[in-house]
Amino acid sequence: MKGLYYKLGENAAEAKFVIQETNVSSAQGNHQVKVQVKACALSPLDIQLDEDLKFQRDLVPVGREVAGIVLQVGPKVTFFQPDDEVVGILPMDTEMSGLCDTIIIDEHNLVQKPEKLSWVEAAGTIRDGLRAYTALHTLARMAAGHTLLVLDGASPFGVLAIQLAHHHGVKVLASALSPEDQKFLEQLRPSVARVVGIWDAKVDLVDSCLEETGGLGVDIVIDSGVRLHEEQEDQCLLPYKHDIITLLGVGGHWVTTENNLQLDPPDSHSLFLKAASLSFLNDEIWGASSAHQGRYLHILKDIMDKLSTGTFRPQLQDPVPLYEATxxxxxxxxxxVRKRLVIQL
Known part of the structure; x- marks a missing residue:
């Protein structure tokens, strides 16, 4: 069975993406279903996380957000029947690429796809929707009346975070990394109350946020990476960690995607004085414990419901064929790529 894989080499320079035949077991378990894949979204691989979890494999499967039709169900499957349209995310330890013609997946990793949604929309939204829910609901405890700052608001994840927050009555501020991003975000009004164009050297992120909140600071910050040192000129569009802490309000929540974040004692003291919290956004955590399985499926279902009602309007590239996958x-x-890219099978 052919699929897309990341082939590890002796060093990073030798690693590459390849489409190749693999011998994946086709044995179907009691709670597993066989799915014919119709669309598969592509997201960046976190190779370091793969190594941290000690997955010993030379070929890392690529493409885990899938949508398709159920072909066959195991004897103890209760959620699905053949011909059901489904969408879901393959677990991290899967041996199958989502770009295979057919995949075997546990029923607890899938939800029903609403009929009115296209395969591309469903597959292209499921991952960023899960990240938005994890950041805003699970970690930040978002509530109506809060003020949220989404850094790099024009990214696929940023757009869904903005839409989810606005739906729940949150005032949203967003940063733009380029004039094009700023123009796009301005078009999202009233979902976005203010766009901060940090591409312009004359614009100060901290001053803009404090001005918008009357000097009180924002309740929630979601970053897209952090500059640990002011000298990192190659990351000049990333916010400096001290700036984020400065613009955070009392009792605020900082949700970071920076897995190597280092806080100096003065930074920690500032967070302490504000009784603020810091959380790390890792949406892979849902697959770490079966205790969260029910909540995980509820989130996936709600993402599809919001997509079908127009609450979520994802930023998707035009779908591309399988031969362009590599x-x-x-x-x-x-x-x-600034928009989410989906392969149509």
């Missing part, structure tokens, strides 16, 4: 994934991994 080149497309290289662009995704290098973060050269």
């Amino acid at each position: 080149v497309s994934m290289e662009m995704v991994q290098k973060k050269q």
Whole structure:
């Protein structure tokens, strides 16, 4: 069975994405279903996380957000029947690429796809929707009346975070990394109360946020990476960690995607004085414990419901065919694509 994989080399320079035949077991368990894949979204691989979890494999499957049709169900499957349209995320330890013609997946990793949604919409939204829910509901405890700052608001994840927050009565501020991003975010009004164009050297992120909140600071910050030292000129569009702490309000929540964040004692003391909290956004955590399985499926179902009602309006590239998957994934991994890219099978 052919699929897209990341082939590890002796060093990072030798690693590459390849489409190749693999011998994946087709044995179907009691609670597993066989799905014919119709669309698969591409997201950057976190190779370091793969190594941290000690997955010993030379081929890392690529493409885990899938949508398709159920072909066959195991004897103890209760959620689905053949011909059901489903969408879900393959677990981290899967041996199958989501770009295989058919996949075997546990029923507890899937939800029903609403009929009115296209395959591309469903597959392209499920991951960023899960990240938005994890950041805002699970970690930040978002509530109506809060003020939220979404850094890099024009990213696929940022757009869904803005839409989810606005739906729940949250005032949203968003940063733009380029004039094009700023123009796009301005068009999202009234979902976005203010766009801060940090691409412009004359614009100060901290001053803009404090001005918008009357000097009180924002309740929630979601970053897209953090500059640990002011000298990191190559990351000049990333906020400096001290700036984020400065613009955070009393009792605020900082949700970070920076897995190597280092806080100095003065930073920790500032957070202490504000009784503020820091959380790390890792949406893979839902697969770490079966105790969260029910809540996880509820989130996936709600994402599909919000997509079908128009609450979520994802930023998707035009779907591309399977033969362009290797080149497309290289662009995704290098973060050269601003919209979510989906392969249509």
